[in-house]
Amino acid sequence: MQSPFRDSPKSLNIFRIRFPIGAIASIGHRISGVLLLFGLPVLALVLDRSLTSEAAFESLREAVDTPWWGLLLLALIWAAAHHVLAGVRHLLMDIGIGSPLDQARTSAWAVILTAVIIAIAAAIRWLA
Amino acid sequence: MHISIYRYDPDSGENPRMQDYAIELAPGDRKLLDVLMRLKDVDDSLSFRRSCREGVCGSDGMNINGRNGLACMTSLSALKEPVVLHPLPGFPVIRDLVVDMTQFFAHYHAIKPYLIDDGTPPEREHLQTPEQRERLDGLYECILCACCSAFCPSYWWNPDKFIGPAGLLQAYRFIADSRDTGTVERLAFLDDVYRLYRCRTIMNCTEVCPKGLSPSHAIERIRLELVRASS
Amino acid sequence: MKVFLGQRAWLVQRASALTLLLLVALGAALLLLGPALNHERWHALATSAHGAVIIVLFFAALSLHGWVGARDIVLDYVPSTAARLSVLSIVAAILFAVVIRVALTMAAHLSPVS
Numbered sequence: 001m002q003s004p005f006r007d008s009p010k011s012l013n014i015f016r017i018r019f020p021i022g023a024i025a026s027i028g029h030r031i032s033g034v035l036l037l038f039g040l041p042v043l044a045l046v047l048d049r050s051l052t053s054e055a056a057f058e059s060l061r062e063a064v065d066t067p068w069w070g071l072l073l074l075a076l077i078w079a080a081a082h083h084v085l086a087g088v089r090h091l092l093m094d095i096g097i098g099s100p101l102d103q104a105r106t107s108a109w110a111v112i113l114t115a116v117i118i119a120i121a122a123a124i125r126w127l128a
Numbered sequence: 129m130h131i132s133i134y135r136y137d138p139d140s141g142e143n144p145r146m147q148d149y150a151i152e153l154a155p156g157d158r159k160l161l162d163v164l165m166r167l168k169d170v171d172d173s174l175s176f177r178r179s180c181r182e183g184v185c186g187s188d189g190m191n192i193n194g195r196n197g198l199a200c201m202t203s204l205s206a207l208k209e210p211v212v213l214h215p216l217p218g219f220p221v222i223r224d225l226v227v228d229m230t231q232f233f234a235h236y237h238a239i240k241p242y243l244i245d246d247g248t249p250p251e252r253e254h255l256q257t258p259e260q261r262e263r264l265d266g267l268y269e270c271i272l273c274a275c276c277s278a279f280c281p282s283y284w285w286n287p288d289k290f291i292g293p294a295g296l297l298q299a300y301r302f303i304a305d306s307r308d309t310g311t312v313e314r315l316a317f318l319d320d321v322y323r324l325y326r327c328r329t330i331m332n333c334t335e336v337c338p339k340g341l342s343p344s345h346a347i348e349r350i351r352l353e354l355v356r357a358s359s
Numbered sequence: 360m361k362v363f364l365g366q367r368a369w370l371v372q373r374a375s376a377l378t379l380l381l382l383v384a385l386g387a388a389l390l391l392l393g394p395a396l397n398h399e400r401w402h403a404l405a406t407s408a409h410g411a412v413i414i415v416l417f418f419a420a421l422s423l424h425g426w427v428g429a430r431d432i433v434l435d436y437v438p439s440t441a442a443r444l445s446v447l448s449i450v451a452a453i454l455f456a457v458v459i460r461v462a463l464t465m466a467a468h469l470s471p472v473s
Contacts, residue, residue, distance in 0.1 A: 005220040005230070008138065008221050008222065009220075010217070010221060011134055011144070011191070011214040011221060012217045016194055016212070017194050022331040023330050023331075026328055026329075026330040030432065033425075033428045033432075036425070037428070040422070040425060040453075041453060041456070041457055041460075048460065050401060051464060051468045054399075057397075057401065087376050087380075090329055093348065094329075099342075099344065101334050104344075285435040285436060286435065318365075319366045320365045321363040321364060321434065324365060325366070325369050326435070351366075351369070355366075355370070
């Protein structure tokens, strides 16, 4: 049914919405997924180079030490950590594990914080 | 108390704006609706829906300080000032805090919110065991206030095609009912990329339900029923 | 006919996710157990029968999983049919190219059976 008010204004400013923690985990899942999707072609090329020769393999190792490739790798590490953890959370909730609201809030916090901690640990290792 | 309210008058031709009000709390004021009703005495152009004023009719759903809720169920003591009131997000605004629910109820009708019984009618009534009746707890209490659907990002992006948390909770209320024989057709209707599968289990619905229900849990059960039906 | 599947796509997303979890765990175990990784060891590992299967399956499952995810994002944020089709064709082309590229890489490096 078409609404007679379909041309009326709508009040939808997502910056005025107070999002629950589950929504933050969810948008993180989406953003990290997009990052990983962009990383996929790069990964396919890295695989090819890593197998080509000893010199190519070593050049990849050296690339990781440069700031830009290092930062890209760091972003992908966060994305992979967040996406996998949030994904496992959803798979468990699919079969009813942790789907009550209080547990879902706790697991959302756990996913967000653990992914950030993993990224920080990777950054510290990279700087050392 | 300082309150900032979304104002829109379709006849003025002007864009929506926020209007600030300052009002002294009266001794009897407990809920946000109490203050809104006294504001209306001062400014009778202010429009909002309300009826039962005790969380049963589901008329006064609105966005209160960034969260959806019923004005009549929201305690004043829990609110940070200024209290910012918007109409339900994503719904077409008719006037001020009054939104158009046409689409919302169209989704409700689409899930056939009534018992389907293809068998011979019983002589007196359909009997249920206490366990069968218990399966409807947490489902039948929905008052269709739309707080959940209007807080669901998936519903914001596809309000015309996604049934939304309220409609899906109602859909599961009939799937779960032992007296209903329409489960197969109900599930077939829901197996759709828009109707059911726009849900990403964000759980914003369950966060804001003023009746403490969990549409996300109902959706989880529907998806499992669909897996069972197709295997 | 429905262009976008409901339950089927949802199941593909879940099944590919489980596959990826399993493959990553397997791959990580293979990489971490044993001596430090150099080109020689990596090459031997990647071109061994189980290594090659893990790699090809990993990229195939990742592409499938990425497809469902990209599709969901487009269905949410891109309302116009024309824009949807163009974004999704680009995604499909890239994912297809990734799988082909990995298959070619692996074919080139697998030691010929002789």
